[in-house]
Amino acid sequence: MGLLLKRGMLVDPVDRRVVQADVLIEGGRITAVAPGLDAAGHEVRDVCDLLVAPGLVDVHVHLREPGLAYKETIESGTRAAAAGGFTQVCCMPNTRPVTDEPEVVRWIREEADRFGHATVHPIAAVTSGSRGEELTDFTALREAGAVAFSDDGRGVQSAMVMREALLAAKRLGVPVAVHAEDESLSGTGAVHAGDVARELGLPGIVAEAETVMIARDLVLAAATGAHVHICHVSPAAAVDAIRAAKALGVRVTAEVAPHHLLLNEELLRTHGGRAKVNPPLRSEADRQACVQGLLDGTLDVIATDHAPHTEEEKARPLADASFGFSGLEVSLPTMFTMFVHSGLWPVEELIARMSLLPARHFGLSGGSLEVGARADLTVIDPFTRRTVEPDGFFSKGRSTPFAGRQLYGWPVFTVHAGRVVHDALWQ
Template sequence: MGIWIINSKLLNEQNEQIAAKIYIEEGKIARIITGGSAEDGGQTEGHEVIDAQGKLAAPGLIDMHVHLREPGFEYKETIATGTRSAARGGFTTIACMPNTRPVIDTPKTVHFVKEKAEQEGIVNVITYASITKNELGRELTDFAALRDAGAFAFTDDGVGVQSAQMMKDAMAKAASLGMPIIAHCEDNTLVEGAPVTDGAFARKHGLKGIPNESEAIHVGRDILLAEATGVHYHVCHVSTEQSIRLIRQAKQLGIKVTAEVCPHHLVLSDEDIPGLDANWKMNPPLRSPRDVQACIEALEDGTIDIIVTDHAPHSEEEKAKGMQAAPFGIVGFETAFPLLYTKFVLTGRWTLSFLLDKMTRKPAEVFGLAQGTLAEGAPADLVLIDLNKEQVVDPAQFLSKGRNTPFTGWSLQGWPAATIVNGKVVWSE
């Protein structure tokens, strides 16, 4: 017995919503019927039927930068709670960062995450492994063993690799294995003890600021190293105009570099921070309006390839410590799509196709994943989105353990209504 999704809409190549009926069998999309024939109620007898009631059917969203916190920080999030939060946000594939405790730096830890995700997770979880042991920047991990255990890429996310020689060695090793290097770009000598960007907010509140060049210095260094080694180099959570300038030039030169941006760096600047509320503290920090505009334009012209959330849950007690002492990070799964749909699609700046492409097809293309498309024969990972639903962001309703968001009280439109992974409904409103 298969599943028929009836009364749904699909986006065609002209960005028009057309009537569609989708048949799912054995975890795959077996058939898509569009146009007038999709109105025909036949063929569904003997199968499970999901009535989409006019909602948009889209490929499941893909998030290549998330923190599930397990092992070691289960009070912040677990693989179980994190994947449920992801499903509610319409994500069907997520890639978890290795800065757990212990760090994901051995085959044993990779196996732990993969097995836990299979047992308790409800979306596809793929895992990074760290570049250096314990993310200390002193000694490379065993890349080949980590790859064989199931890691798909390497990153020391949460900290920048400070040694150029260490990063060059890592890139050479990854390139020899055909694996990508993903970099959190931050020069520690420029950021120590700073909680926000170097700007008007920092000066007003007497806080040390994180300068833009702390990110861009590593981006520039790593681009040169990527050119020298031939590795696929991917830049995490780009936030500055200077970094974008370097990435754009590298792409023009044919260097294999890709990049990502977070929703909060597309819609918020340091001028929006209302006060010393640590729910507005993230790394990279909210930058200037000029940087925000540069990020938007870079996504639009292809300099930045994909959108990620950098979902980073913390406990309320941790975030209550204030702007200086609280940890960096905000949650992102459950607000990402409606936030960007409201701010960019409803205002006419982007088409719906453009937004979905940056959250589905493009991440799959950048990292060689099978997901990311709604097509016959593709994995049956999809989301039904109610584009007309308006709702106020209420962290108390989140499925994540994290409540740390700057978007509390925002009225957003375009909310996921059901999420299907491998042909199974894993979340529904």
């Protein structure tokens, strides 16, 4: 018996169109896509007028395991992914221990497979312990299943080490994902060094701490021909640098996070430590540059930088609060409301930026509803407005600056490898 989704509006980011059709799922794969498929012998779900999209792909999440299960587990994080419409996530290596050995990569994948809520692709550390000194064994980590390399959480301070990393990643055909932060410039800052920090007397992080390292790594990518992927871009000058590098033919892709598209430093006035994230929320001009960069394709994809922490860690005074927001369960509706509900983008463009393109840039399959593809699907309700209520999150991290917002475009039904992993429609 297969699972038949009837009369959905299929979002096709490959051919950039939306068509009404049925989708038949059998044996974990999509076996037919056409209007009026025969329902006999199948479990039928009527998704009339709802959007049926390829499963979303997030190339930047923190699942916190091994070692930091009090913040999140692979089980809770992947369950949150399913609830957010994501069927594949790439997890960052700043775990305890750091994901710098093949055994850790294998353990993460096995742990994710044990629950089956979503496929997890580990990103392995660039350097041993992410200390920025000695390169890890890229070949062994790649063989164990790592899809990219990053010391996310910290910037690789040495240009020489980054150059070696780019060369090693190029040999394997995978990207290095750059957390851009020059520590000689970022210092002990907790927020963006802008008007609000000055007014409130807070130690700030200058935008150049990020832009300097992005510029350096664009130069190194140009010199080596390697693929550099810039994580969570936030300053206007960084968007300009990436745009210029792309024009020169540098192999660069870049991601932007929903909070950098929607929020600016003003949030510090009302949210204190709950507005703390790294890179920080910057000026309104920076925010607008990120939006423009996403619209014109300089910034390729949307990634959550899902960074769960405990309530206690986020409730501390600003200087001591942990950096980061819980993002998986609000990313799609924030972005749908901002870009699709507003009329800026057709829905297929948003789905391309959250599914097809992240998969493509990280060498993953996905982003397609073709017959024969693995059945990873997200059903989206474009009509119903709902309020963000973090108390209902599956993630252990409940801190989001979007709490209380009224949004459209909620994921309501998620299928991963043919299995229903999230069902807010019939359950």
